[in-house]
Amino acid sequence: MYRIGICDDDKELCSGLEEQIYFIAKELSVKAEVEVWHSGESIVNDLQKGTQLDLIFLDIELVQADGIVVGKFIRNEMEDINTHIVYISSRQTYAMQLFKIQPLDFLVKPISDAQIKEVLSRSIKQRQSLKSCFEYQKGGAIFRIPTKDIAYLTSMDKKIRLVTREGEEEFYGKLKNMIEELPADFMMIHKSYIINQLYVSEYAYDCVKMSDGTVLNISKPYRKEIRGKLKQYRRAEMYGEL
C-alpha cells in the first residue's frame, strides 16, 4: 500500500489530483491510498498523531502554515527524511529554503498525468531500494536492522559505530566488508566512514554534512569516485525526467 497525501487549500485541485493519482496508480499497478488536507495546520496535526505517508504533494503557498513550515516540521521536528515531498505551486520561482527541505521534485500547476506518473514511479523506485536489511553480530547474537534506518557507519580500531535515526550501536567488524553487503545508496567516503546518501543534507567536494549535523570528511582517494557516483545517480534520474 502506497500512502500518498495531498495538501492544498484549493479544494477543486485536490479532488482533481486525487483522481489523477488513483488513475495512474492503477496504470502502474500500485495499490495507493490518497488522503487530502486543506491546510498546513491540519496535516501537521495528523502527522503528529502518527499518520505515516510515503509521498506528499505539498502546496507552497498555504494560508497560515505554508509549505516551508510543513516541510520543516517533517524534516526537522519529526526527523523524518524518508517521506518524499513534492512541492506544487502555480509559481515557478523557488526560495532557497525550499531546497533545504530536499523535495523529490517541484511541479507547476496545472499538473499533468505524465508528471504525476514520473514522480510517482521515481518515488516508488527509490523506496524499493530501501527495503533490504543489514545484519551484524554483537555478543554472539545476530541483529537485523532495515538499511533505510542507517545514517552512517564509522570505524575506530576494530570497533564499528553504527548511527541510526534513533541512536547508536557498537560492534566489532571490518568496514571494508560491510560496504559489499549494503545497497547502492551507501557510499564509502573514507577508509573509516560509510554513509547512506539518503541521510546527507549537503555535499561539498571534500566533506558531507549529515542530517544530524555531523560533518564527515571525504578523503582524497575517494573524492573522484564519489563525484562520479553522484553524477551517475543523478543522471539516471534526469534522464527519466526529460
Place this chain on the structure above:
Amino acid sequence: MVSYRFVSLLIVNILRVLLIRKMMELFLPAVDENGKKIGIGFVSYYLLTIVLYSMFNISVLYGFCNYLAIAGLTLFYQGTWKKRVWVSLAIFAIDLACALAVYFAFSQIPIGHRQALQTLLLLICATLISHIAYPADSREIVFDKRQTCILLMIPAASVFILCVLLYGRYEGMAAMLICISILIINLGIFYLYHMMAENYRNLRENDIYRQQTSIYRNQLDVIMESQGRIRALRHDMKNHIMALQMLLQKKDLEEACRYLGSMQEFMANPSEYVVTGNESVDGLLNYKLQRANEILEMVEARVSIPEKLMLHSFDLNVVLGNLLDNAIEAAARTEEKELRIAIRLEKGILFIHIRNSCQGIADGRVERLTTTKEDAPNHGIGLRNVRRIIEKYHGDMELVCENGCMETDIIMYINEL
C-alpha cells in the same frame, strides 16, 4: 684537474636543467598524470647534455642535439606543436646566447669556470623572464598564424646568427657583444609574448561581456513583454468579466472555458522559456533557447534552482553559454534537431544535463571536441574555459555520444562546508 672539471660540470648542469624546466613551465601547462614522466625526461636530458658537452664541447653539433632534446621535452606538456616549437626555440636561443657570450668573452679561463658563468647568466635571464607577470591563463593561449610567425622568427634568426658566429670562429669582444644583444632581443620577445597574451585575454573578456549585455537586453525585453501583456489584459479586464458573466448566465460553459483559455493564451509570453527568478540564469536560457527555437525542431528545458544561487553568475554564464552554443550548433546540423536541458540543485550540488542530437561523432566518451568553425585556434577554447570553471568548483564534466545523441553531464559543488 680533469675530475675537478667534470664534477663542476655535473653540478652546474643540474642548475641549468632546472632553469630550463622552470622556463618551460612558465609557458606550457603540465598534465597532472605526466609528473613522473617529466621528471624522468629532465633527468635523461641532464645526462644527455653532459655526454654531449664532454664529447663535442660547444659546437654546432652540440647545439643541434641540444635543441632537439629541448623540443623533445616540450612533448611532455600540453600545447599545440606551434607553441612547442616556439617555446623550445626561444629557450634554446637564450641558452645558446648565454653559452656563446661567455665563450667569446672568457676564452682564456678554464672550461669549468666558463660553465659556471654561463649558467649564472642563464639564471639571470630566467629570473627576468619569470618576473614578467603572465596572466594566469596565458599558458593555454593559442595564437593565430601571423602572431606565431612573428614569435618564431626572432629566436630562429637569433639561433642562425649564433651558429654563424660559432662556425666562423669569430672571437673577442665584438662577438660577445653580438651575443649579449641577441640575448636582450630574446628577452624582449618574452615581454612581447606577455603583451600579446594580455591583449588576447582582454579581447576574450570583451567578447563575454558583449554577450552578457545582449543577454540582459534580451531578458529586459522578455520582462517588458510579459508586463505589457498583463497590462493589456488588465486594461480590458472589465470587458472580459462582463463577457464571462454573460456566458455564465447563459450557462454556456463550453464557450466560457474557451474564453478563459484564450485569456490565458493572451497572457503567456512565448519568448519566456524559463522562469526561475534567478535573473542571470533566466536571462541566459531565455536568450539561448529563443535562438535554439528558431533553428531547432524540439527544445525542452527543466530547471529547478533557487532564486539566489551561491555561484558567480559569470561562471555559470560561461558554462551554460558555451555548452548551449555547442549543443545548438551540433543539433542544427542533424535531422532530428533536438535539444533538452535540465538544471537542478540538490544537497549543495548543481547538476546540469544537456542532451542534443549530433552527427559525425564516434560513439563513446568524448574527451575533446574538434571545432568545425573556420578560425580554428580561437575555438575549442570554449570547452576549455568550461572545464576550468568546473574545476574551480571541484566538479566534473562528462560528454558521451551514443546513437547520434550527445549527452553532457556536469556536477558542481556550490558550497564549502
